[in-house]
Amino acid sequence: MVSQNISIENTRQWYRTAPVTAFPADGGGCVKIGERQIAVFHFKATGEWYACQNMCPHKAQMILARGLIGDCQGEPKVACPFHKKTFSLKTGQNLNGEEYAIETYPVRVEDGFVYIAL
Amino acid sequence: MTNIVVVGNGMAGFKFCEKLLARTEGIATDGGRFSLTVFGEEPRPAYDRVHLSAYFSGTPADELTLAPAGWYADHGIRLFTGECVVQIDRDARTVTTHSGRCVPYDVLVMATGSAPFVPSVPGIHKDGIFVYRTIEDLEAITNWGRQATRAAVIGGGLLGLEAAKAALDMGLETHVVEFAPRLMPRQLDSAGAGILKAKMEAIGVSIHLSKNTTHFEGYDRVAGLRFADDTVLDADMVIISAGIKPRDELARKIGLAIGPRGGIVVNDAMQTSDPAIYAVGECALHGGMIYGLVAPAYEMADVVASAIAKHADLESERAAGPTKLFTGFDMSTKLKLIGVDVASFGDPFCETTKHRSLVWEDRLNGIYKRVNISEDGKYLLGGILVGEAEAYNMLLQTCKNRILLPPTPEDLLLPARKGEGTAAGAGVMSLPDEALICSCEGISKGDICSSITEKELGDVAAIKKCTKAGTGCGGCVPMLGDLLTETLKAQGKIVRKVLCEHFDHTRQELYDLVRINEEETFDEVLAHYGKGHGCEVCKPAVASILASVHNDLIARHSVIQDTNDRYLANIQRGGTYSVVPRVAGGEITPDRLIALGQVAQKYNLYCKITGGQRIDLFGARVDQLPMIWEELIEAGFESGHAYGKALRTVKSCVGSTWCRFGVQDSVGFAIEIENRYKGLRAPHKLKSAVSGCVRECAEAQSKDFGIIATEKGWNLYVCGNGGAKPQHAQLLASDIDRETCIRYIDRFLMFYIKTAEPLARTATWLNKLEGGMGYLRSVVIDDVLGLNEQFEQEMQRLVDAYQCEWKSVVESDDLRSEYRHFINTSDPDPTLAFVEERGQKRPAGW
Ligand code: SRM
Ligand SMILES: Cc1cc2nc3c(=O)[nH]c(=O)nc-3n(C[C@H](O)[C@H](O)[C@H](O)COP(=O)(O)OP(=O)(O)OC[C@H]3O[C@@H](n4cnc5c(N)ncnc54)[C@H](O)[C@@H]3O)c2cc1C
Ligand code: SF4
Ligand code: FES
Numbered sequence: 027m028v029s030q031n032i033s034i035e036n037t038r039q040w041y042r043t044a045p046v047t048a049f050p051a052d053g054g055g056c057v058k059i060g061e062r063q064i065a066v067f068h069f070k071a072t073g074e075w076y077a078c079q080n081m082c083p084h085k086a087q088m089i090l091a092r093g094l095i096g097d098c099q100g101e102p103k104v105a106c107p108f109h110k111k112t113f114s115l116k117t118g119q120n121l122n123g124e125e126y127a128i129e130t131y132p133v134r135v136e137d138g139f140v141y142i143a144l
Numbered sequence: 145m146t147n148i149v150v151v152g153n154g155m156a157g158f159k160f161c162e163k164l165l166a167r168t169e170g171i172a173t174d175g176g177r178f179s180l181t182v183f184g185e186e187p188r189p190a191y192d193r194v195h196l197s198a199y200f201s202g203t204p205a206d207e208l209t210l211a212p213a214g215w216y217a218d219h220g221i222r223l224f225t226g227e228c229v230v231q232i233d234r235d236a237r238t239v240t241t242h243s244g245r246c247v248p249y250d251v252l253v254m255a256t257g258s259a260p261f262v263p264s265v266p267g268i269h270k271d272g273i274f275v276y277r278t279i280e281d282l283e284a285i286t287n288w289g290r291q292a293t294r295a296a297v298i299g300g301g302l303l304g305l306e307a308a309k310a311a312l313d314m315g316l317e318t319h320v321v322e323f324a325p326r327l328m329p330r331q332l333d334s335a336g337a338g339i340l341k342a343k344m345e346a347i348g349v350s351i352h353l354s355k356n357t358t359h360f361e362g363y364d365r366v367a368g369l370r371f372a373d374d375t376v377l378d379a380d381m382v383i384i385s386a387g388i389k390p391r392d393e394l395a396r397k398i399g400l401a402i403g404p405r406g407g408i409v410v411n412d413a414m415q416t417s418d419p420a421i422y423a424v425g426e427c428a429l430h431g432g433m434i435y436g437l438v439a440p441a442y443e444m445a446d447v448v449a450s451a452i453a454k455h456a457d458l459e460s461e462r463a464a465g466p467t468k469l470f471t472g473f474d475m476s477t478k479l480k481l482i483g484v485d486v487a488s489f490g491d492p493f494c495e496t497t498k499h500r501s502l503v504w505e506d507r508l509n510g511i512y513k514r515v516n517i518s519e520d521g522k523y524l525l526g527g528i529l530v531g532e533a534e535a536y537n538m539l540l541q542t543c544k545n546r547i548l549l550p551p552t553p554e555d556l557l558l559p560a561r562k563g564e565g566t567a568a569g570a571g572v573m574s575l576p577d578e579a580l581i582c583s584c585e586g587i588s589k590g591d592i593c594s595s596i597t598e599k600e601l602g603d604v605a606a607i608k609k610c611t612k613a614g615t616g617c618g619g620c621v622p623m624l625g626d627l628l629t630e631t632l633k634a635q636g637k638i639v640r641k642v643l644c645e646h647f648d649h650t651r652q653e654l655y656d657l658v659r660i661n662e663e664e665t666f667d668e669v670l671a672h673y674g675k676g677h678g679c680e681v682c683k684p685a686v687a688s689i690l691a692s693v694h695n696d697l698i699a700r701h702s703v704i705q706d707t708n709d710r711y712l713a714n715i716q717r718g719g720t721y722s723v724v725p726r727v728a729g730g731e732i733t734p735d736r737l738i739a740l741g742q743v744a745q746k747y748n749l750y751c752k753i754t755g756g757q758r759i760d761l762f763g764a765r766v767d768q769l770p771m772i773w774e775e776l777i778e779a780g781f782e783s784g785h786a787y788g789k790a791l792r793t794v795k796s797c798v799g800s801t802w803c804r805f806g807v808q809d810s811v812g813f814a815i816e817i818e819n820r821y822k823g824l825r826a827p828h829k830l831k832s833a834v835s836g837c838v839r840e841c842a843e844a845q846s847k848d849f850g851i852i853a854t855e856k857g858w859n860l861y862v863c864g865n866g867g868a869k870p871q872h873a874q875l876l877a878s879d880i881d882r883e884t885c886i887r888y889i890d891r892f893l894m895f896y897i898k899t900a901e902p903l904a905r906t907a908t909w910l911n912k913l914e915g916g917m918g919y920l921r922s923v924v925i926d927d928v929l930g931l932n933e934q935f936e937q938e939m940q941r942l943v944d945a946y947q948c949e950w951k952s953v954v955e956s957d958d959l960r961s962e963y964r965h966f967i968n969t970s971d972p973d974p975t976l977a978f979v980e981e982r983g984q985k986r987p988a989g990w
Contacts, residue, residue, distance in 0.1 A: 044968040052667075052677075053703030055967040061974075066967070069677060071667075084204065085990045088975050089719050092707050096679030099645065105680035107707035107715060109202075112680070125212050 038132070038143040046138050054104065056080050056091035057142070064131065064142055065091035067104060067115060074102065075133040076115035077142045082106040083126040090128070146178040146456040149239055149249040151229045151394070153184025155193055156425025156441040157255030158210045163449035165219055167463040178458055180221045181247050183239070185228040186278060189213050194438050194617050199282045200310045208279070232398045234418055251420055251452055254395060254408060255445075258388040258426035258436070263298075267360030273382040276307045288381055289314040296320075296369055296379035298357060300327040302479060304385035308349050309483060311383065319350045319377060321357060321369065323386075331477060331488040335505065336528045339512040343484040343531060346510070352377065388436055390427045403429040412469040414448045422448045431472055438616055439583040440473035446586065474544065474583070478536050478619050484510075485533035490526025490543040491516060499525055504557040506531075513557045515539070522548055524556070537623045538572070545579045572626045573634070581623055584616020589627065596631045604628060641901055644681040647674045651827065652899050655689050664694065666704045684709070685902040688789055691825035692897050695945035697952050698788075698825075699959050708787035711963070712949050713769055718976055718987035721769060722762040723749070724786035725776050726822060729796040729814035729834075730757030739779035747772055750984045756793035756831070758784060763985055765972050770960045773950040782948040785823060789903075791830045794818035795843065799836025799853065808853035810836035813882060817851070820886065823946045824893070827900040827909075831866075845873045848906040849889055854878065858885050862892055862920070865907035874910075874917050877925060887936060891924045894935035 043057040043066070051070040056063055063080035080088050085108060093104040095115070102115040112121040118130040132143040148164070150157050161180060171177055184190065191208040199205065206212075216223040224245070231240040232252065240246045260275035262268060272292070274285050289295070295311035297304050300322030311318045320327075326337035327344070341351045361368035361376065368378040390407040392400075401409040401417035407429025414422045414430070424444040426436060435441065450468040453459040476489035491497060494516040504513045511531035518525055524543040529536055539556065541547070549556075575581075577590030595601055595611050604624050608614045614621045642648050649657070654673065663669045666686050670678055678686075683704035691698055702710045713721035725740070740759055744751050747768055749761040764772055773783075785791060794817045797803065799810030814834040824830065833842040834851045844850025850861045856879040864873025877888055900909040913919060922928045953959040965973040977988040 048967050050703050050962070056965060057968045058966045058971065063966075063973075063975075071677065085717075087717075087719055087990075088973050089707075089715075092710070092715075092719075094680040094683050094704070094706070095677070096646070096683065097677040098679065100676065102677070103679070110680055125206055125209075125214075 040134065040141045040143045043140050043142055046135060046140055049140065052095065054091040054093060054095060056088075057140075059142065059144060062144065063088055063091075064144070065093075065104070066133065066140060066142065067091075067095050067102075069095065069102060075135060075140065076102060077131040077133045078104070078113070078115060078118060079129045081128075082108065082111065083128060084109060084111045145176050146250045146452075146458070147248055148178055148180050148251050148253070148452060148456075149247055150180070150182040150253045150255055151232075151239065152255035152257055152391075152425070152427070153182050153186070153190045153223065153225065154255060154257045154425065155190060155210070155438055156257070156445050157182060157184070157253070158190035159442045160253055160255060160424060160445040160449055161216070161219075161221055162211075163446045164453065167449050167453040167460060168458045169460040169462060171458050171460055178456060181249075182216070182221060182223045183227050183229050183241060184223070184225045186280075187226045188279070189216065189223060189225055191279065193277070196276075196279070196282060197306050197310050199279065200286070200313055205279045229394060232394065232421075234398055234421075237420070249420075251422070251456070253448055253452075254416070254421060254423040254427055255425050256391040256394065256427045258390045258434070260384060261387040261389040262384055263357070263386055265357050265360060267362070267366070270360050270362050270366040271364055272362075272366040272380055273360065273384065275384050276303060276310075282310075285310075285381075285383065286314070289316060292316055292381040294319070294379045295381040295383065296377055297383045297385055298369075299385035299387065300324070300351065300353070301330065301385065301387070302328065302477065304383075305344070305349075305479065307383045307385050308344070311381070312348055316381065317350075318348065319352060319379065320344070321352045321355045321371075321377065323354070323356055325354045327351065327353070328479075328486070328488075331492060332486070332528055332530065333493060333514065335503070336512045336514065336530045339505070339507070339510055339530045340484060340486055342507075343510045347483050388426060388434070390429065390434055392427055395423070395427070403432070407434050412447075412471060413451050413467065414444050414470055415451075422451070424448055430470060433472070435473055435475070437473075437475065437477065440470075442584055442616065443473060443586060444470055476540050476543075476583075478533060478617075485529065485531060487529045487533040487536040488527070489536065489540045490524065492526050492528045494525055497525060502554055502557055504554075515553065515556050517549065517553055521553065524549060524553075537620060541572075541575050541579050541581075545576055547575070572623055573630045581627070582611075582613035582616065582620045585612045587611050587613040592624065592627055593631050596628055597635065601628070643685055643902065644679055646670070646676045646678050646682050649673055651685060651689070651902050654686070655693070655898055658686075658689050659693050664690065664696065666690070666701065678704070680706075681902075684789075688825050688827060688902070692942075695823065695825070695942045697947065697949065699949060699953055702962060709789075711766060711769060712783060712787055712953065713764065714787045716762060716987060717990060718978075719973060720763045720765055720976065720987065722760050722786070723764055723769070723772055723776070724754065724758060724760045724784040725781035726784035726818070727758040727793075728818040728822075729794060729811050731796070731811055731815060736780060739776070739781075743772060743775050743779070746775075748985060750986060754786075756786075757795050758793060760786070763978065763987070765965070765976065767964050767970070767972055770954050770963050774954045777948070777951055777954060783823075783950040785949075789826055789828050791818070791821040791824050791826075791832070793831060794821075795831075795833035795847075797834075797836050797841035799834075803836055805839060806836035806853070807855055808836055808858065810834040810842065810851075810853055813851065813858070814842070816882075817886070817889070820943055821889075821893070823949070824942055826893070826897050828903050828905045830893070830906070846870065847873060849873070849892065851885060857881050860885050860888055863906040863910040863917075865905050867905070869907075871907040871911075876917075876921060888924055890939040891932050891935045892920070894939050895920075895923055895931075 041059045049055045049068050054067045065080040067076045080090050093106050095104050103112045105112045113128050118128040120127050134141045190210045227241040229239050230242050238248050260277050295316040296319045297308045298321050300320050308318050308320045326334050327340050356372040357369045358372050359370040368376050370376050392408050395408045408423040410423050410428045416423050425441040447468045447470045454467050478487040498519045499516045501516050513529050515527035516525040575589050579589045581589050601607050607624050614624050669686050684706045687704045707715050744761050750763050752760050754760045794814045796811045796814030800806035830848045832849050833844040833847045835842040835844045836853050844852050846864045846866045850873050852859045859878045860876045861873035862876045865871045978985040979988050
């Protein structure tokens with residue numbers, strides 16, 4: 027039986043990654059969780075954190091954490107360093123009108139540590 | 145309900161759907177008045193075949209898609225890809241596909257396109273022989289090309305040359321074999337074709353004319369071509385591009401009228417011999433012609449959409465009007481992508497019309513232009529352009545719209561006078577409103593200008609999105625830019641190239657603001673002049689401005705830099721980086737060479753001599769970079785800024801130190817210049833060279849600033865460029881001494897740095913500079929702006945602030961700690977993969 031409203035807590039597991047101070051402000055960093063590579067971004071001005079897959083789906087490169095971040099009409103985004111494809115950090119949607127998208131994950135900051143739910 | 149079925153989901157089939165939706169706006173959705181079903185034999189939805197070759201330069205297949213599968217679904221179109229229609233029952237009005245699916249139709253549209261014509265030469269089925277039409281063909285060519293060395297393209301027409309360029313770009317020795325005695329026989333006369341041949345040979349493609357292939361050599365794989373004259377050309381890959389053959393097999397089977405040499409016969413309404421069946425695109429034979437171009441195919445699609453909408457009573461009010469007819473189409477073309485400009489328009493040969501031809505031929509620079517003018521000298525009838533085709537759009541418009549020629553028509557032929565204020569842009573405004581600007585989409589100047597005004601469009605991307613102009617072959621895009629600028633100007637609006645949505649300022653304005661108010665970080669600049677969080681466009685642009693103003697260490701601004709500047713190295717496929725130490729002037733001691741070799745060996749780096757007279761070490765992991773730099777610095781090296789929008793190299797020839805012709809010490813001067821400007825940040829990269837005499841072995845005239853020794857001193861050239869759009873540098877001053885030369889360069893560079901748009905090289909900047917070279921000379925030499933003293937002081941400050949960026953990282957634990965792949969472990973990226981090639985490593989494929 028699957029209930030109607032599945033909360034994140036029920037289906038995902040939170041992982042403690044690294045202290046807040048290890049991540050660059052207004053930039054990205056990559057964390058390894060098991061065999062997975064997750065890109066984590068910190069928008070200092072608004073205090074928002076986002077996480078997504080590190081692999082850029084365009085050419086399957088493990089690179090998104092090294093991308094520039096910013097916003098497009100208020101939507102937080104990351105631009106892949108290789109060919110500047112951009113993705114929404116909220117929905118993972120491709121902002122160039124192409125079909126491929128990325129996975130995004132919830133982030134939580136607690137006791138000075140960054141947690142990610144996979 | 146009217147059932148409309150389309151056979152073929154190529155460019156014409158897709159355009160038909162789009163045009164039909166446009167003509168039936170509002171009706172499509174209002175309760176089942178018609179249904180639209182599309183069958184496409186290819187595995188993916190229709191894509192942009194015209195730009196197929198872009199696949200070779202890395203554009204992925206899905207970027208060529210005209211509309212994603214979701215688009216069809218969203219508009220209620222049933223799309224079946226990977227389904228080939230194999231039977232049509234004209235009495236029962238049904239179509240059946242190879243999988244047995246059967247659909248009824250009231251109207252049928254054949255859009256089956258064409259297939260490459262493959263001559264039945266013995267041996268044609270050997271492995272390694274390809275055609276060039278679909279994404280699958282290109283995939284097969286790419287795979288085979290990896291282990292091939294010599295490619296032969298059969299066919300020296302438009303497509304053949306495009307295929308040849310692709311083979312060349314794959315790194316293959318490339319040959320073109322043409323049956324006719326000249327290249328592009330349908331578009332060029334023999335003089336023009338001769339120039340094209342020379343140009344193709346200069347970029348490395350061998351051309352074989354009047355060659356009739358009679359046999360393919362080789363056992364199961366192709367090994368060569370044997371010709372009728374019994375000569376043989378060795379080749380381990382062959383691309384056939386010998387023309388097209390309309391795909392009329394299905395139409396033939398069901399008894400539609402077919403032309404004597406193939407093609408489904410249609411009337412002006414694009415109806416076949418069965419009035420319920422239409423044909424569009426390359427399968428249709430109209431007036432005895434198969435049009436092998438996309439613009440007429442789109443026009444045909446619109447004609448059919450108009451007819452069907454009208455007859456089935458589906459036409460929306462907006463689209464109402466007389467039924468459209470197809471009455472032939474202009475075959476003007478501009479060849480793209482091959483690295484040589486070629487165009488022909490109107491009637492290029494005028495074999496049957498009385499006319500006068502004017503010809504301009506410049507064999508040295510490989511330029512041939514011919515225009516045909518009516519006998520009374522009033523109208524342009526057609527022409528040919530080889531080597532320089534910038535005037536194509538204007539000439540085509542002049543020809544199509546029968547615009548009265550000026551009394552001196554030879555002006556049409558003179559080489560474009562770059563930057564001297566010839567208002568190519570203003571020229572578009574003299575066109576009548578009906579002038580067709582985008583012939584692919586059939587959009588006139590009037591349509592574009594009124595959209596710009598009414599919908600307040602502010603850039604070319606918006607024009608493309610709103611009007612669809614420029615979305616076909618793309619040839620009219622430069623004209624769209626000109627129309628935009630001129631329309632806005634006419635409205636009294638100043639056209640400002642603002643950075644992006646976050647800054648309502650041009651780069652020049654922002655540069656001045658930062659210099660006056662002395663902001664030091666991106667956050668300050670954003671807070672004072674911008675909004676939002678910034679983006680991948682404005683962050684590097686502001687980073688470059690901050691660096692040009694303060695020459696502060698860019699590593700301190702790492703998160704606003706493009707990855708190359710962030711890691712002070714160039715990123716490669718796979719995510720490793722390359723390391724290029726500075727080798728000023730290209731002069732290097734044996735000890736340093738050995739040191740470089742040792743570092744490369746220790747870290748297993750791929751080595752290559754660059755085109756900039758230095759050595760590139762590829763394949764370093766991000767965590768290895770600081771260690772590699774540390775060892776290089778120990779051996780006396782510093783950063784070569786190969787990653788930066790900064791000074792790259794100053795090449796030199798040996799000059800008077802060794803060369804029997806040298807008149808000055810070019811090496812010494814190159815080293816002085818390179819050390820002076822190293823680390824200087826600019827809107828784009830800067831390159832320079834110094835030659836020791838007029839023989840110009842250092843290629844100084846292709847550089848942003850280049851210096852050539854004379855008996856009396858030095859000649860200074862500026863604003864040259866290699867790269868995608870080469871341009872010769874122009875003489876700024878002659879016979880000057882070293883000090884004057886450096887002063888002029890200081891002024892020139894500061895003026896450029898202050899006023900150029902982001903990512904504009906000096907050549908592009910000069911082309912847009914009002915007043916061109918004359919004005920530049922008056923600024924740099926005559927000081928008309930009165931800023932030269934300031935320019936020189938500012939430059940001196942930047943020179944004094946230089947520090948080696950690698951060294952700063954190596955010496956700071958803080959900065960060093962940023963060089964790792966993971967934040968939470970020191971493991972390197974486990975997905976990195978290399979393969980061996982010619983005794984060194986390289987990254988595995990994408
Ligand atoms: C290594 C080298 C090729 C080689 O193996 O010889 C090279 C490699 C790259 N070139 Fe180049 N160019 C190299 C000489 C040239 C030259 C020849 C020259 O400088 O004499 C040219 C034409 C001359 C010119 O620039 O005017 C050249 C025109 C370009 C362009 C086109 C520039 C333009 O204005 O059209 C780009 C693209 C860009 O910069 O936007 C480019 C960009 C690149 C980049 C940086 C692409 C990138 O952003 O990653 C390549 C980096 C490879 C890497 O991973 O390290 N490279 N490139 C050469 C390095 C020279 C050096 O020592 O620094
Ligand atoms: C490399 C290349 C470069 C080109 N460059 C230019 C250029 O610069 N300028 C220009 O104007 N034109 C250019 N062209 C030509 C242009 O692409 C064509 O004119 C255009 O694609 C024609 O459209 P079409 O729909 O008639 O044919 P296509 O695009 O070929 O579409 C026909 C489709 O129908 C499908 N089909 C056929 N039979 C069936 C069946 N029985 N059932 C189901 N599906 C079927 C085919 O698989 C195909 O997908 C170029 C073409 C190539 C190959
Ligand atoms: S440019 Fe002159 S000095 Fe330099 S190598 Fe050539 S001939 Fe010698
Ligand atoms: S690999 Fe990310 S944009 Fe191409």
